[in-house]
Amino acid sequence: MTEMLRDIDAVIFDMDGTLVDSMWIWVRVDEEYLEKYHLTEPENFHEDMEGMSYLEVAQYYHRMFPELPVTVEEIMEEWHEMAHDKYMHEVPLKKGVREFIETVRRNGVKTGIATSNSRGLVDDTLKALGITHLFDAVKTSEEAGAGKPAPDVYLLAAGELKANPARCLVFEDVPAGIMAGKSAGMRVCAVEDEFSASLRDKKRRLADYYIQDYDDIEKETYEVL
Secondary structure, three states: OOHHHOOOOEEEEOOEOOOEOOHHHHHHHHHHHHHHOOOOOOOOHHHHHOOOOHHHHHHHHHHHOOOOOOOHHHHHHHHHHHHHHHHHHHOOEOOOHHHHHHHHHHOOOEEEEEEOOOHHHHHHHHHHHOOHHHOOEEEEHHHHOOOOOOOHHHHHHHHHHOOOHHHEEEEEOOHHHHHHHHHOOOEEEEEOOHHHHHHHHHHHHHOOEEEOOOHHHHHOOOEEO
């Protein structure tokens, strides 16, 4: 096993932008939703929502756009409908991640997911990709009661995995998620993703490792920060 995995009992993945290439979906959903309801995107829109749970983002929308003629629950339902088909048919796994997961599992390392996405979309996406069986625990920020950068969802996943947080390795693609993993007392590897390209320097400052893709781990070409 590579040095990155020394003394690691569990590996926990964020989903969007980390496990799957899907961050583009939410940019598109936002654009389509704002256009449908004739809303103007406020300054720092996506930055302000970074790491929020699915529920927290819907509540944020409801606060920011009081003219919306819908409830928080209706916002969430409409987003689910808008995103679901894209997740089922257009979202690929990140390069090398399936092979990496299979390798760590063969070596007795437990695997989990800690995501800000909705439970329904997470479960359906894992099923569509045929990888549900590769995870011992799947937890959402909504289930944890707080979005990232709060550590709650990572601690919840570690608890289900019966793993000491200090012996967990987190994979994350955005600063709020990296901070959540670090606040949970875990080591964190930042993952390259086009959506967060402008945040690369910040990600490197916060994380313990950086990969361009999961093949870097086997090749030991990852960055130690």
